[in-house]
Amino acid sequence: xxxxxxxxxxxxxxxxxxxxxxxxxxxxxxxxxxxxxxxxxxxxxxxxxxxxxxxxxxxxxxxxxxxxxxxxxxxxxxxxxxxxxxxxxxxxxxxxxxxxxxxxxxxxxxxxxxxxxxxxxxxxxxxx
Numbered sequence: 700x701x702x703x704x705x706x707x708x709x710x711x712x713x714x715x716x717x718x719x720x721x722x723x724x725x726x727x728x729x730x731x732x733x734x735x736x737x738x739x740x741x742x743x744x745x746x747x748x749x750x751x752x753x754x755x756x757x758x759x760x761x762x763x764x765x766x767x768x769x770x771x772x773x774x775x776x777x778x779x780x781x782x783x784x785x786x787x788x789x790x791x792x793x794x795x796x797x798x799x800x801x802x803x804x805x806x807x808x809x810x811x812x813x814x815x816x817x818x819x820x821x822x823x824x825x826x827x
Contacts, residue, residue, distance in 0.1 A: 704729035704791045710767065717763050721793055729797030736808055737762045737779055739796055755810055760818040
C-alpha cells in the first residue's frame with residue numbers, strides 16, 4: 700500500500716503569538732512557532748544542497764511570518780519578517796515537522812549550544 704501524504708484542512712497564523720496552527724485531514728493538529736518554521740525552512744539557503752551545507756540559523760527567536768502564499772495544491776510559501784521567503788513548505792514537510800517537533804527542536808538547541816550561538820538576535824536578551 701502506498702503512503703498517503705496528509706493534507707492540511709486548516710492553517711491559521713497567529714501573528715501576535717508568533718504561532719502557525721496546522722490541522723491535517725488525519726485530525727492531527729500542530730502548533731509551530733515561527734522561529735521553529737524559520738530554522739527548519741526547506742530552502743537551499745538554510746538546508747544547503749547536501750547535509751554538510753546546512754546553515755545554522757541563529758538569532759531567530761523573534762522572527763514572525765508576514766504572509767502565507769499557496770503553492771499549487773501541495774505546499775505553502777512562508778514570508779518571514781527577516782526577509783527570508785524562499786522556503787516551499789510541502790504538506791509532507793509540514794507534517795514531518797509536526798510529528799518530529801520535540802526531537803528536531805532539541806537537535807536545533809544542541810547545535811546552537813555547540814556553536815556557542817543564541818536564539819535571540821544579537822544584543823537582545825531572550826525573555827521566553
